[in-house]
Amino acid sequence: MSANNLPIEKHELVIVGGGPAGLAAAASARESGVRDILIIERDSQPGGILNQCIHNGFGLHTFGEELTGPEYAARYIRRVQEENIPCRLGTIVTDISRDRRITCISREGVSLIDAGAVILAMGCRERPRGALSIPGYRPAGIYTAGTAQRLMNIEGKKIGKEVVILGSGDIGLIMARRMTLEGAHVSAVAELMSYSGGLKRNIVQCLQDYGIPLLLSHTVTNIHGRDHIEGVTIQEVDEHRSPIPGTEKYYPCDTLLLSCGLLPENELSRAAGITMNRVTGGPDVDESLSTDIPGVFACGNVLHVHDLVDYVSEEAARAGRSAARFLSSGQDLEKDTAAVVLKAEGGVRYTVPQYIHPSGMDDKLTVRFRVDNNYRDRYVSVYFGSERISRQKKRVLAPGEMEQVVLTKEKLLSYPDTKEITIKLED
Ligand SMILES: Cc1cc2nc3c(=O)[nH]c(=O)nc-3n(C[C@H](O)[C@H](O)[C@H](O)COP(=O)(O)OP(=O)(O)OC[C@H]3O[C@@H](n4cnc5c(N)ncnc54)[C@H](O)[C@@H]3O)c2cc1C
Incomplete structure (x- = not known):
């Protein structure tokens, strides 16, 4: 019983979020021998954001075929069901304490769970209009692209x-095509930056194939209409992202979709006191995807916004x-050795993980990162301290696409004095 007389359930592993990350983490923990797993999902069905992504393009890496979002999710839901891993639906986790006590709310009321280990898999949400400073009224007809x-x-x-669509993130691009297929006319996608934040394949398949203009270095500077949106003003911006006077153009519209970025859902992580990363918006993690609270791991979009769900599943399997390793060893083995810090420099915005305990590494470790601009013909270089260990030529690098380098344990152990690993772009 807790101090306020609530019974306390106990589970070996609790996974917060039943999206692709939570489902893949559960399947892999079971494969690694964890018997008592509980997935907690606030929605009425598992599958996460994939349930609304009815387009295809999912699963090429994982299954070697192109699936829709619900089809991809269904494969993991089936695995979890076959393993008899319970998924408690309609239940929201409202608090996680440092000693892994979880507070949940459902229609049955408040419940408490003590977990041997926790995997955070809460995904991300869209940046809402309130967070953007566009003048004008707040008429009906403005939606985030995901809504x-x-x-x-x-x-x-x-x-x-x-x-009209503001922002060229993947959801906005996909919705441009979706609305066109439903008979709507998409007059423009305006993007503040000089490059799109979406995948190249989505720019081609969702805009270019339908003749929808992508206005780079443009933004919406006014919203017209009082009760319902009637139009927007779009303006070109300069290199400081300030609107250029004289470039205003009026676009009549009854709908404005906002696709202006995704924010990892980390209220729970922050409240738990986990150290967060300012660039990714997710927790700082080591090679095992462990946060700085022992026994609390993170994966999927809550850790950093992914471009492809295949990488979410792969990462979640690692979590x-x-x-499982944490539960069977009863301690965080990796913490026995000093951490090597991973640094992102010269065009690389961030890395995940942010630090590595060499003794805790598998033979190979995939480090994922994103770049801060469009680049052509650059090398991705890896330095152990001041010594360059590898460099790989990349013809094209774009902010919308996740990149990776693979580090080997053998190599890292052969440089025992390494305190920092730097990943950077070079000419
Ligand atoms: C519009 C769109 C199009 C996409 N298109 C593609 C594509 O073509 N190909 C591709 O490979 N990838 C695509 N992706 C990316 C892919 O869908 C995501 O990378 C993936 O869904 C992320 O998985 P996740 O489990 O981390 O997050 P989510 O899918 O968001 O799942 C998180 C889950 O956690 C639950 N949750 C959150 N907080 C709590 C809480 N406190 N308590 C209980 N439950 C909670 C949520 O309800 C949700 O079900 C697309 C994404 C979007 C949004």
Whole structure:
């Protein structure tokens, strides 16, 4: 019983979030021998964001075939069901303490769970309009792209006929095509930056194939209409992202979709006192995807925003294996050795993981990162201290695509004095 007389459930491993990350983490933890696993999901079904992504393009790396989002999710849901891993639906986790006590709320009320290990897999959410400073009224007809996607694909609602999209993240690009296929006219996708934040394949397949203009270095500077949106002003911006006077152009529309970035859902992680990374918006983790609270791991979009779900599943499987190892050893073995810090420099925005305990590494470790601009013909170099260990030529690097380098344990152990590993772009 807790201090306030609530019974306390106990589970070996609790996974917060039943999206692709949570499901893959559960399947891999079971494969690694964890018997008592509970997935907690606030929605009425597992699958996460994939449930509303009815387009194809998922699973090429994992299954060697192109699946829709729900098909991809279904494969993991089946695995979890076959393993009899319970997924408690309609239940939201509201607190995680440093000693891994979890507070949940569902229709049955508040419940408490003590977990031997926890995997954070809460995904991310869209940056809302409130976080953007666009003048004008707040009329009806403005949606985040993901909300519009949910309304259309899950609730079967029609959104609008004349559409402008602000932001060229993947959800915005996919919704440009989706709305066109539903008979709407998308007059423009305006992007503040000089490059798109989306995948190249989505720019081609969702905009270029349908003749939808992508206005780079442009933004919406005014919203017209009082009760319902009637149009927007789009303006070109300079290198400081300030609107250039005289470039205003009016676009009539009844719908404005916002696709202006995703924010990892880390209120729980922050409240638990986990050290967060300012660039990724997710926890800082080591090679086992362990946060700085022993026994608490993170994977998927809550850790950093991914481009492909295949990488989410791969990363989540690693978190599942690490949680199993933690539970069977009863301690964080990796913490026995001093951490090597990973540094992102020269065009590399961040790395995941952010630090490595060499003794805790598998034979190979994939380090993922994103770049801060479009680059052509650059080398991705890896330095152990001041010595360059490897460099790999890349013809194209873009902020919308995740990149990776693979480090080997053998190599790292052969440089025992290494305190820092730097990943950077070079000419
Ligand atoms: C519009 C769109 C299009 C995409 N297109 C592609 C594509 O074509 N190909 C591709 O490979 N990838 C695509 N992706 C990316 C892919 O969908 C994501 O990378 C993947 O879904 C992330 O998985 P996740 O489990 O980390 O997060 P999510 O799928 O967001 O799952 C997180 C889950 O956690 C739950 N949750 C959150 N907080 C709590 C809490 N406190 N308590 C309980 N439950 C909680 C949520 O309800 C949710 O179910 C797309 C993504 C979007 C948004």
